[in-house]
Amino acid sequence: MSARILDGNALSADVRAQLAESVKEVKARGVTPCLVVILVGDNPASAVYVRNKVAGCEKAGMRSLRFDYPADTDPKRVLDKIAELNADDSVHGILVQLPLPPQFEEKEVLEAISVDKDVDGFHAENVGRLSQGQRAFFPCTPHGVMKLLAAGDIDVSGADAVVIGRSNIVGKPMAMLLTQAGATVTVCHSKTRDLAAHTRRADILIVAIGRPMFITGEMVKPGAAVIDVGMNRIPAGLPNEGKLCGDVDFASVKDVAGAITPVPGGVGPMTITMLLANTLESAQRAAERKGV
Ligand SMILES: NC(=O)C1=CN([C@@H]2O[C@H](COP(=O)(O)OP(=O)(O)OC[C@H]3O[C@@H](n4cnc5c(N)ncnc54)[C@H](OP(=O)(O)O)[C@@H]3O)[C@@H](O)[C@H]2O)C=CC1
Numbered sequence: 001m002s003a004r005i006l007d008g009n010a011l012s013a014d015v016r017a018q019l020a021e022s023v024k025e026v027k028a029r030g031v032t033p034c035l036v037v038i039l040v041g042d043n044p045a046s047a048v049y050v051r052n053k054v055a056g057c058e059k060a061g062m063r064s065l066r067f068d069y070p071a072d073t074d075p076k077r078v079l080d081k082i083a084e085l086n087a088d089d090s091v092h093g094i095l096v097q098l099p100l101p102p103q104f105e106e107k108e109v110l111e112a113i114s115v116d117k118d119v120d121g122f123h124a125e126n127v128g129r130l131s132q133g134q135r136a137f138f139p140c141t142p143h144g145v146m147k148l149l150a151a152g153d154i155d156v157s158g159a160d161a162v163v164i165g166r167s168n169i170v171g172k173p174m175a176m177l178l179t180q181a182g183a184t185v186t187v188c189h190s191k192t193r194d195l196a197a198h199t200r201r202a203d204i205l206i207v208a209i210g211r212p213m214f215i216t217g218e219m220v221k222p223g224a225a226v227i228d229v230g231m232n233r234i235p236a237g238l239p240n241e242g243k244l245c246g247d248v249d250f251a252s253v254k255d256v257a258g259a260i261t262p263v264p265g266g267v268g269p270m271t272i273t274m275l276l277a278n279t280l281e282s283a284q285r286a287a288e289r290k291g292v
């Protein structure tokens with residue numbers, strides 16, 4: 001039997017159509033949602049994602065601005081730009097594409113973004129709010145995964161969930177959202193002793209490690225939902241070398257899992273969809289504040 005495909009392109013299209021309607025409403029109140037994306041350096045993968053983000057905004061009827069800086073930029077210039085954008089009422093979301101070049105202190109840049117405009121949900125205050133179950137901007141990738149699980153009718157409450165990866169942008173917030181939703185969560189990482197012993201117990205397996213096709217069918221519990229966050233290139237010497245692939249070996253896992261996300265077309269488009277949703281929400285809050 002082959003796993004059900006959790007189609008992130010299809011779900012994104014549905015959600016973005018709804019967002020576009022809400023964008024019209026908030027525009028009618030005189031507020032045009034606006035996302036600013038800051039890109040430092042010339043990482044080709046980052047350039048693709050940033051292009052997708054900007055295109056997603058335009059299609060949903062939102063404004064987007066993009067500021068590009070060379071790799072050797074003095075961090076002060078970026079911090080000054082963030083301060084200017086924080087003070088600009090026409091801007092509702094600020095996203096600084098990660099990773100940043102080595103002369104940057106990532107935390108310093110993320111903390112400089114106004115909590116109200118932190119549509120990535122990476123600011124310490126938003127992370128703290130999320131961990132306490134308070135209203136916050138949820139990080140886009142984990143939030144998109146929760147939407148995919150819901151749309152796929154996958155029960156989270158009471159499920160044994162295993163997250164592989166403990167990064168601040170994916171693994172940790174993913175674990176928090178799953179915990180909040182009632183899953184029993186295990187977080188695995190490079191120091192985990194027997195990874196397969198954990199993954200084989202998972203009703204829901206979320207993989208965010210950045211290793212091409214690392215998770216194979218024999219590591220997966222029959223019928224499990226497998227969510228592949230990875231964005232890698234197929235290594236040289238393998239079939240389809242250079243093409244996009246996830247952290248999950250789709251070919252072997254699809255015969256064991258009950259549901260699976262593809263790469264591309266799974267988590268990636270949902271990440272951008274949730275970014276648009278957060279930007280819209282920020283604009284709606286701005287409209288409330290203006291009393292319109
Ligand atoms: N689809 C999307 O929208 C997005 C996709 N991504 C992709 O998701 C992947 C993960 O991203 P990100 O979280 O930023 O990555 P990081 O490199 O920041 O973190 C990787 C995590 O995986 C763990 N890890 C690495 N190798 C192994 C291993 N062999 N066994 C167990 N754990 C391991 C690391 O452990 P340790 O902490 O011990 O080092 C670390 O916690 C990447 O492919 C990235 O491109 C990222 C963001 C959004």
Ligand SMILES: Nc1nc(=O)c2c([nH]1)NC[C@@H]1CN(c3ccc(C(=O)N[C@@H](CCC(=O)O)C(=O)O)cc3)C=[N+]21
Binds near residue numbers: 052098244
């Ligand atoms: N501040 C910040 N916020 C982020 O959200 C952020 C970041 N930095 N740095 C990098 C990661 C990665 N990420 C992706 C977004 C979309 C796709 C995406 O659209 N993927 C398409 C394919 C894209 C392609 O064709 O290459 C898909 O999976 O179908 C992938 C990855 C956001 N990230």
Ligand SMILES: [Mg+2]
Binds near residue numbers: 167169
């Ligand atoms: Mg990282």
